[in-house]
Amino acid sequence: MIRALLVDDEEHALNILRILLERTGDVEIVGEATNGFDALEKLKRLRPDVVFSDIEMPGMNGVELAERIGAGNIDVQVVFVTAYDRYAISAFEKDAVDYLLKPLEMDRLVKTVQRVKKEVQKSAGRDEIAASAEELEVRSSVERPPQLNVCFLGGVSVHNSRKMRMKWRTGKERELFSFLAFRKGERVHRDVIVEALWPEEHYQKSKVYLHTCVSFLRKDLRQLGFDGALLYESEKYHLKDDLFETDYEVFKRRAQKLKAVSFGRSVEALESALDLYQGTLFKDEDYSWAEEDALKLEQVAGELRMELAAQYEERRDYLKMTDVIFKHLAVSPYDEEAYRLLMRAQFASGRHEEVFRIYHVLLERFGELGIEPSEMTVELYNEIRRKERP
CATH class of the missing domain: 3.40.50.2300 (Response regulator)
Structure with a gap:
């Protein structure tokens, strides 16, 4: 009963x-x-x-x-x-x-x-x-505070130390967790959450939806071993500050540290930072409240990729140079400087036909925007053609 x-x-x-x-x-x-x-x-x-x-x-x-x-x-x-x-x-x-x-x-x-x-x-x-x-914890002499592993780069993924993944009951439950975890350290008012997650819904219905998501999230966090992790006080919600650290936080902190170094950023340091960037922020999720942050973060990652490509060129490591530029163009298909670097890498590797193909891809991309390549790009292409001739 x-x-x-x-x-x-x-x-x-x-x-x-x-x-x-x-x-x-x-x-x-x-x-x-x-x-x-x-x-x-x-x-x-x-x-x-x-x-x-x-x-x-x-x-x-x-x-x-x-x-x-x-x-x-x-x-x-x-x-x-x-x-x-x-x-x-x-x-x-x-x-x-x-x-x-x-x-x-x-x-x-x-x-x-x-x-x-x-x-x-x-x-x-x-x-x-x-x-x-x-x-068991009381018997143990080693303190191991529980941590939740949270990934936002390349998509949303949450699991505990035993690799048990959070199984979301609804997409909105996942979005609520993402919204609060992204604002780690903030106490977010209920009305701010409602406006972000249900902007088109009637206010009273939105409050019911929010409570349902909160209820689901509390149950699912408890199932992973994190009872009492989602807190509510004075009409504001927040997740415990010491509960987790997101890959977004780690990457952003690493990128800021690299930016503070005016020179001498090593290939290894750049590679290590970019290894953390597994994809765009909240990839495949339609989170309008995160669009600006996602664009800013991608710009940071793009700058690091371009610098890494330039350093690979100095080392004459054209294979890695090509790989990092292709990754960059996959998310920034209109970056003209990236096309120039890619043409230089392919020419230095002896893949002359690829140079011409890349240039024509650039022409097609820019044609979609109704613009022409810059003089610098045209001159580079003509210079490569002259060198290629016997």
């Missing part, structure tokens, strides 16, 4: 919900409340497994109640009982256990109860594992 607390400001709605839940045979009603403040008081005392809460209530609505519960890191599920648009909710997350639609349907209610039971059982299993892990 799962223990449930029911919250609704309408007595008739409470009665219907209580009767239907009791009919499932799997729910024990441990308490009822008619407002959010009363619910919080009873929650502390009754310790239910799940709270069934209406959304629209005076004083403190259901979403705010859920936020307070989450802020207190209370291990209890919240199921919204709402008359919100069926199709909007379905489109957001068809598998969500967090919604029951009014008027209540018995079949849907039974499915929700079964899902809640599964989550309660999972939570109990995780608690046993966590207790065992804590006991």
Whole structure:
């Protein structure tokens, strides 16, 4: 049996919900409340497994109640009982256990109860594992603070030290984590998050969507061993500062260090920095809030690649020079200087036909923009043609 607390400001709605839940045979009603403040008081005392809460209530609505519960890191599920648009909710997350639609349907209610039971059982299993892990940690003489490995370059990837990957329930859950992790150290107001992730949605619906993502994210972080990692205070969310370090942070810090050195940047230092740059920031994700940062970071990476290519040329390592320029052109196909470097590399390697092909690729690219190559590029091409003649 799962223990449930029911919250609704309408007595008739409470009665219907209580009767239907009791009919499932799997729910024990441990308490009822008619407002959010009363619910919080009873929650502390009754310790239910799940709270069934209406959304629209005076004083403190259901979403705010859920936020307070989450802020207190209370291990209890919240199921919204709402008359919100069926199709909007379905489109957001068809598998969500967090919604029951009014008027209540018995079949849907039974499915929700079964899902809640599964989550309660999972939570109990995780608690046993966590207790065992804590006991082992106490016995260990070596302190190993848990760390979450977060990658944003080339796509979003998150895993713990045991290589367990975060399995996102929705794309918006992944975006919420990315948004907060990218702003590491900041306390981000709920309204700022809503505006960034759901700019076209009605504000009240967006708040419900945000809470659902927060609920999913807390559960998934807990499953990886990071309970209490997502914090809420004064309508602001943030991830614990010591929880993780992103590859974005590491690359940016390394690039800034190289930029501070006015001369003598070694090939090895440049290679090491670029090894961290596995692709564009949030590749394949449509995060409009990160577009400017992604462009700036790609510009930094491009400058490092071009400098590395020039140093390879000094070493006459034309194979590596060619490889790094091709990588650069894959993301910056209109960089004229890169085409010049590539032509020089191919000519020095004796691949004269490639020089002509590259030049014509440049002409096609620039033709798309309605511009002509610079005199410097044309002169280089003509010079190579003259050298190539017997």
